[in-house]
Structures are given as C-alpha cells and as structure tokens.
Amino acid sequence: MTLRALMVLLGRDLARTRGPLVTAGFGIAVGVAALVFFLALGLGAQRVLLGDVFPIDQVELEPQKTSVGVLSLFGGEYQAPGVGPEALAELRQVPGVAAVYPKLRFRFPSSARGGAEIFGKEIGTHEMLGDGIDAALVSDLEDSARFVDPLTTPGKSCLTDADCAAKDYCERPSDAPSGQCSAPVPAVISRYLVEVFDHAVAPAHGLPPVAGTLVRQAKGVEFRMTLGTSLLGVAPRGKVRTVKIQVVGVSDRAVDLGVTLPIEVVRRWNDEYAGEEASRRYSSVVVRTDPPSATSRVIERGAALGLVPTDTRARDVSVLVSGVLALLVLVSSVILLVGALNISHTFRMLVSERSGEIALYRALGASARDMRRWLFSLATVVGLVGGLVGAGVARLCALLADWRAAVDLPAFPFKPDSFFDFPPWLFLLATGFAIAFAWLGALGPALRAARTDPASALGRPV
Amino acid sequence: MKARDSQSRPERAPIIRARQVSRRFGARGAECTAVSGVSFQVQPGEVVLLFGPSGSGKSTLLGLLGGLDRAYTGQLELFGQDLGRLSDRALSALRGERIGFVFQSFHLLEHLSVKDNVLAPSLFAGAPLPDIDRRADEVLERVGLLARAADSPSQLSGGQRQRVAIARALLRRPKLMLCDEPTGNLDRQTGESIIDLFGELHAELGTTFVIVTHEERLRRLGGRALHLEDGQLVREEPGILDDQTQAEATQGDASQGEAASSHSQSTERDDERGDHEPRRDAAQAEAAQGEATRGDAHGGQAPRVARAEDVE
Numbered sequence: 001m002t003l004r005a006l007m008v009l010l011g012r013d014l015a016r017t018r019g020p021l022v023t024a025g026f027g028i029a030v031g032v033a034a035l036v037f038f039l040a041l042g043l044g045a046q047r048v049l050l051g052d053v054f055p056i057d058q059v060e061l062e063p064q065k066t067s068v069g070v071l072s073l074f075g076g077e078y079q080a081p082g083v084g085p086e087a088l089a090e091l092r093q094v095p096g097v098a099a100v101y102p103k104l105r106f107r108f109p110s111s112a113r114g115g116a117e118i119f120g121k122e123i124g125t126h127e128m129l130g131d132g133i134d135a136a137l138v139s140d141l142e143d144s145a146r147f148v149d150p151l152t153t154p155g156k157s158c159l160t161d162a163d164c165a166a167k168d169y170c171e172r173p174s175d176a177p178s179g180q181c182s183a184p185v186p187a188v189i190s191r192y193l194v195e196v197f198d199h200a201v202a203p204a205h206g207l208p209p210v211a212g213t214l215v216r217q218a219k220g221v222e223f224r225m226t227l228g229t230s231l232l233g234v235a236p237r238g239k240v241r242t243v244k245i246q247v248v249g250v251s252d253r254a255v256d257l258g259v260t261l262p263i264e265v266v267r268r269w270n271d272e273y274a275g276e277e278a279s280r281r282y283s284s285v286v287v288r289t290d291p292p293s294a295t296s297r298v299i300e301r302g303a304a305l306g307l308v309p310t311d312t313r314a315r316d317v318s319v320l321v322s323g324v325l326a327l328l329v330l331v332s333s334v335i336l337l338v339g340a341l342n343i344s345h346t347f348r349m350l351v352s353e354r355s356g357e358i359a360l361y362r363a364l365g366a367s368a369r370d371m372r373r374w375l376f377s378l379a380t381v382v383g384l385v386g387g388l389v390g391a392g393v394a395r396l397c398a399l400l401a402d403w404r405a406a407v408d409l410p411a412f413p414f415k416p417d418s419f420f421d422f423p424p425w426l427f428l429l430a431t432g433f434a435i436a437f438a439w440l441g442a443l444g445p446a447l448r449a450a451r452t453d454p455a456s457a458l459g460r461p462v
Numbered sequence: 463m464k465a466r467d468s469q470s471r472p473e474r475a476p477i478i479r480a481r482q483v484s485r486r487f488g489a490r491g492a493e494c495t496a497v498s499g500v501s502f503q504v505q506p507g508e509v510v511l512l513f514g515p516s517g518s519g520k521s522t523l524l525g526l527l528g529g530l531d532r533a534y535t536g537q538l539e540l541f542g543q544d545l546g547r548l549s550d551r552a553l554s555a556l557r558g559e560r561i562g563f564v565f566q567s568f569h570l571l572e573h574l575s576v577k578d579n580v581l582a583p584s585l586f587a588g589a590p591l592p593d594i595d596r597r598a599d600e601v602l603e604r605v606g607l608l609a610r611a612a613d614s615p616s617q618l619s620g621g622q623r624q625r626v627a628i629a630r631a632l633l634r635r636p637k638l639m640l641c642d643e644p645t646g647n648l649d650r651q652t653g654e655s656i657i658d659l660f661g662e663l664h665a666e667l668g669t670t671f672v673i674v675t676h677e678e679r680l681r682r683l684g685g686r687a688l689h690l691e692d693g694q695l696v697r698e699e700p701g702i703l704d705d706q707t708q709a710e711a712t713q714g715d716a717s718q719g720e721a722a723s724s725h726s727q728s729t730e731r732d733d734e735r736g737d738h739e740p741r742r743d744a745a746q747a748e749a750a751q752g753e754a755t756r757g758d759a760h761g762g763q764a765p766r767v768a769r770a771e772d773v774e
Contacts, residue, residue: 001585001586001587001588002587002588002589002590004590005584005586005587008585012573012574016573356569357571359530360569360571360582361582361585361586362554363528363530363563364558364563364585364586364630365554365555365557365558365559365586365634366554366558366585367550367551367553367554367555367586368550368554369551370554370586453531454525454530454531455521455525455526455531458530458563458569458642
C-alpha cells in the first residue's frame with residue numbers, strides 16, 4: 001500500500017468515524033494535558049527551588065569542622081582550616097566538573113554603616129561578615145562587569161580619603177606609607193538577606209521593606225566599612241581603617257548574611273589583618289557541575305579531601321521534588337492508560353463493525369501488514385491530534401494558573417513570575433507519549449484486524 | 463464456441479491445481495469437514511462452475527482457491543505457485559494483481575461513490591497504478607454504469623450493484639475471476655443480464671472464471687461443471703463449449719498422471735484409491751458436446767452465450 005493510498009484511507013476514516021475517534025482522542029488529550037501540566041509545574045518548581053533557592057548544579061565544600069578548633073582557642077591564635085590549591089586542582093579533575101570557584105571568608109573583624117539612600121537614615125551593623133568570590137560566580141548580574149577589584153585600575157597616590165575624589169576613598173594598607181585612590185569596592189548581597197531584613201529587621205525598626213524595589217534601589221547604595229575592629233574585638237594585626245563599599249546587585253551566589261566582594265580584595269585584606277596564610281587557604285570552594293548528576297561525584301571526592309558540603313538542603317529538595325514529580329507523572333500515566341483503553345475500545349468496535357470491509361480489502365489485495373499499518377496510522381493521527389490538543393490545553397491551564405497566582409497570591413520569597421516551565425522537548429515528549437499510548441490502545445485491534453478471516457467475514461455484508 | 467484467449471493460449475500451465483485439498487472446521491474431536499480431498503485443475507480461459515447444495519463446501523472451496531482461507535491440507539497451486547508456501551504479502555499481491563472477486567452480497571462500500579468502490583483495489587497496489595482513473599472509467603463504461611460513477615451504491619438496483627462489483631473486480635485486469643453466487647441475490651431478469659455480462663467478458667478478455675452457483679442457468683456460459691456434495695467432488699460435467707480447452711486439460715492431466723478433473727482414467731484410479739474425484743457423466747458429456755457443436759456452428763470465433771432455454 002502506498003503512502004498516498006494510506007492517506008486516502010485515513011481521510012475517509014476521519015470523515016466517517018469522526019465522533020468515535022474524537023471520543024478516543026479525548027482520553028489521550030486529557031492524559032497528555034495532565035502530564036504536560038504536571039511536568040511543566042514540576043520543572044518550574046525545580047527551576048525555582050533548585051535553580052534559585054537551592055542551586056543543585058553546584059555544591060559548596062568546606063573543611064570538616066573538628067573540636068580541635070575549639071581546643072586551639074585555649075592555646076593561642078586560632079588557625080581555621082582551609083582549602084589549599086592542591087585540593088582545588090583535584091576537584092577540577094573530577095568528571096563533570098565545569099568550574100571550581102574558591103571562596104575566601106573575611107578573616108578579620110569589621111563593621112559597617114550606611115544605607116541612607118534607601119532607609120532615609122543610616123543603619124549599620126557592629127559585626128559585618130563577608131566573603132570574597134570569583135567574579136565568574138556572579139556573571140548573571142546585570143552589571144557583572146562592575147564586580148571587579150577597583151585596584152585593577154588604581155587611582156592616584158594618596159594618604160587620606162581627602163586626597164581622592166569625593167566618591168572614592170584612599171585604599172592604604174596598614175603598614176603602607178601611602179595608598180591609592182580607589183573606587184568603592186563592589187559588593188553583592190543575597191536575596192535571603194533582603195528577606196530577613198524585610199521580615200525581621202525592618203518591622204522591628206519601623207523601616208520599609210525593600211524586596212520589591214531592592215534591585216532598582218540598592219544599586220549604587222554605599223556603605224562605609226570599618227576594617228580591623230568590630231563588636232567582638234580588634235584584629236591582632238593591622239590598623240583600623242575605613243573603606244567604601246558599593247552594592248552593585250543582588251545575587252543568589254552571595255553569602256546569606258553579609259556582603260560578598262571580589263576575592264582579590266578579600267585576599268588583600270586577609271593578608272593585611274590575618275597574615276599571608278589566611279590569604280592563601282580558601283575557606284570553601286564552589287564546584288559547578290554539568291551535568292548536575294556529577295555533583296554526587298564531587299561530594300565523594302571532597303569527602304576524600306576532608307571537605308563536606310556546606311548545605312545538604314539542595315539534595316533533600318531535589319529528592320523531594322523528584323518524588324513529587326514522579327507521583328504526578330504516575331497519575332498522568334494512569335490517565336493516559338485510561339485514554340489508551342478508550343482508544344482500544346473504540347478501535348475494537350471499529351474493527352468489529354468493519355470486519356466485512358477489512359475482509360473485502362484483504363480480498364482486493366491488502367496484506368495483513370497493510371491492515372496493521374492502516375490501524376496504527378489511524379491511531380497515530382488520533383494520538384498526534386490528542387497530544388497536540390492536550391499540550392495546548394496544558395499550556396492554557398498554566399497561563400491561567402500563573403495569572404491567578406499573580407493576582408491572588410501574596411508576595412513571598414522567591415515568588416516566580418511563572419510556576420511552569422515549557423521547554424520544547426516537553427511538547428515532543430507529550431506528543432510521543434500520546435502516540436505511544438494510542439498505539440498501545442490500537443495494538444490489540446490492529447492485530448485482530450490483521451487476523452480477520454476474510455473467507456468467513458465475506459459471508460457477512462460490509 | 464471459443465474464448466479469445468482459449469485460442470491464443472498465452473498460458474499453458476493450469477491456473478489452478480488442487481490436489482487432495484481438505485478443509486476442516488472446529489476443535490479436534492468435534493471437527494466438521496467442509497471440503498474433503500478435492501482434486502482438480504482449471505486451465506487458462508476456462509469457465510468452471512461449482513455446483514452443489516447449500517453446505518456442500520462450494521464457497522469454502524472458492525475461499526481456498528482465492529487464498530482467502532489458508533487453513534487447508536493438501537496442495538493448492540495458483541498460477542503455478544504453491545499457496546501454502548507463499549507469504550501473506552506475496553499471496554495478497556497475487557490476489558490483488560491476478561484475481562478478481564465477485565460476491566453474492568456485492569460487498570460494496572456504502573460510504574464511497576460507485577467510482578471509488580471500483581477504485582478500491584488500487585489502494586492496495588504496491589505502487590501507484592498508471593492511468594487508474596481512466597481505467598476505472600473504462601470498466602464502468604463496460605458494465606454500463608459510467609453515468610452513475612458519482613452515485614452512492616445505495617442509489618443503485620441490485621443488478622447495478624453487482625455490475626459495480628464486477629467492474630471493481632475487473633479494474634486490475636485479473637486473470638482469474640472467482641465468483642460466489644453472483645446471481646444469488648438478484649431477480650431472474652437481472653441475473654440473466656449478469657450472466658450475459660460474464661459471457662461477454664469471458665469472450666472479450668479470455669478471463670478464467672470459477673463460479674460458485676446452484677443455478678443451472680449459468681451452464682449457458684458453457685463451462686465445465688464440478689458438483690460438490692458434503693465437501694467432496696462427486697461429479698464433473700464437461701462444458702458445452704471450449705472443447706479444445708477440455709482436450710488440452712485432459713492431455714495435460716494424462717501427462718502428469720494426476721487426478722485431473724477431466725480425465726476419466728485418472729478418475730477411476732483415484733476412485734479406487736478412495737479419492738473424491740468427479741465422475742464423468744457420459745450422457746451429460748454428450749449433451750455438452752452437442753452444445754459445443756452448436757456453438758462452433760455459431761461461428762467458432764466469438765463465444766456464444768447459450769440462452770437459458772438452451773440448457774433448461
């Protein structure tokens with residue numbers, strides 16, 4: 001049977017059996033709609049939870065904490081364990097590792113004040129924490145180019161801030177006879193910090209929440225940070241001095257509580273206030289993987305190096321999301337199975353009613369294979385149309401759900417613009433599923449049609 | 463009377479060769495034998511009528527001959543090919559290309575037009591058939607229904623519907639027409655016209671006909687008659703035309719030493735073996751010979767379709 005002849009047969013079937021075929025396709029469309037809707041919801045949840053809240057394509061490893069550190073407090077200066085260059089090199093060798101970014105925590109006391117641009121008055125903290133990270137970690141920032149060590153382009157020599165332009169300050173290390181004028185050190189802060197501020201700090205001090213306008217307003221906000229002293233004490237070395245910090249953006253890569261600066265700046269300050277060792281051994285390392293499944297290998301290798309993940313929530317959330325997703329897919333599959341049974345019933349009736357016609361076709365030269373092709377092609381059309389309609393319905397339902405969520409749900413941390421993700425492969429998968437289940441339903445009837453005994457069936461009218 | 467192809471004889475080998483063909487139905491222990499040890503041959507250009515009472519196995523045998531039913535024992539060759547050895551695809555291709563079927567209940571597809579019904583066999587050709595549309599018009603014209611090509615079969619009379627079925631069977635120019643009670647659902651007058659049409663087609667195209675019937679009036683087509691009873695081939699009557707075909711069939715049978723249907727010696731031998739070969743009815747053979755002589759006297763070139771009164 002030629003393709004054209006097959007098309008002719010299918011066209012006639014669609015014209016004369018439209019009702020039953022629409023009914024058969026309805027079950028498939030409902031199943032596919034549920035499948036696509038749930039999968040898109042799952043993917044959306046995964047994107048928000050694992051992409052923004054708990055990034056799963058990366059893992060941060062830090063040295064395992066031991067009681068030795070506590071004991072050392074009694075013996076003198078505490079030397080925190082660190083991640084050395086050799087550990088970084090080993091982690092880079094793990095298959096699936098896309099990049100390794102060391103992080104350097106502040107190893108000196110500091111405090112900060114500022115923020116009048118946002119709050120109308122200066123606020124501050126007597127204990128400022130912070131990290132230094134590689135600029136590549138915040139490459140997704142709108143102004144990522146600004147996240148660089150300002151001394152990469154040093155200004156003129158200076159002794160005090162008064163020697164520099166109004167917006168700059170004099171970056172003069174403790175023992176240096178003179179310094180260099182420097183633009184404010186760029187900093188990024190975390191969304192988590194913003195959430196904590198809005199829900200805990202702002203209400204307590206009668207300050208406005210900033211979440212809705214933070215990205216717009218926080219850029220350019222300057223803080224003065226005092227290095228070498230804080231509420232808890234003074235650094236064992238170096239002089240207390242003040243630097244300027246300017247917020248350049250909000251990033252999920254920023255430390256939750258504190259500021260995150262270019263790693264070169266922190267390395268310089270750690271060297272100044274905690275010694276050379278504190279500037280060479282990193283406090284933790286962020287390993288980005290591709291594919292994400294390589295994360296487990298990184299954790300294994302890290303354990304061998306005495307490094308442990310700083311946060312296991314990502315893995316827990318990943319398991320939870322995957323489990324819920326699997327459950328929803330199972331529900332969708334059951335619906336699709338019902339759709340397949342519906343198709344099976346319709347096709348069985350069709351084959352039964354047309355046994356005389358099938359027998360006639362056999363007498364006219366159709367082979368058993370032709371009959372199978374005919375019914376499977378019909379099932380393909382039903383599955384394809386059902387799949388496309390189902391996917392379209394799912395997309396509409398998702399748009400409706402997003403619209404209702406935007407209107408009815410209050411703002412909450414990490415509230416996304418859309419709860420759904422519809423990658424192109426999802427539509428292909430849905431259509432493939434629809435056709436596969438349609439075939440499953442048509443399998444029995446198609447085999448039955450191929451087995452139709454023409455000699456006896458031709459004894460009955462068509 | 464001689465059909466055109468009977469004279470030219472483009473195909474010398476039998477179109478059908480059945481040897482000890484049996485067909486049983488039902489589970490073991492409760493079997494029912496529909497066809498039992500049937501052996502016969504059909505030569506190209508012959509008209510063979512299968513007679514017998516209801517339940518004698520005529521239609522079952524026709525289904526076997528057309529390859530529609532393959533659950534038989536024995537050996538069945540069609541166009542020199544052993545049906546038992548053919549794959550489903552090969553057998554289907556053979557059916558589509560070389561066999562035309564005409565059924566008692568027409569088996570037209572009511573949702574299609576007359577012309578689409580005629581074109582139905584083209585759907586299952588392995589490759590697009592050239593000029594198939596024109597060919598459909600030709601066969602419709604041949605059966606006198608070109609003007610009704612766009613009509614639905616439901617708008618046609620019984621005789622017209624059977625003509626459409628015949629046109630459909632003729633579409634791919636089959637070598638063999640298998641007809642199952644083609645006049646069974648028609649009134650006498652309409653049946654007569656269908657018989658005339660068969661006669662004309664046989665004369666024009668030289669197509670081999672095997673017709674299952676219980677109506678004696680089809681004898682005027684001049685073909686050999688095989689009588690079945692209880693699934694057994696009990697008697698054969700020579701045709702009232704085509705004596706040359708008969709002679710060649712007999713000669714072919716003798717040379718093969720098989721139980722050819724028209725060979726009395728082999729029939730006797732098979733009878734001794736217990737095989738169910740037809741017995742020749744001498745008186746009917748003489749009558750048939752007389753008809754053949756009348757046919758020859760009619761010109762000997764074009765086949766003459768004997769009128770009903772000739773045989774009844």
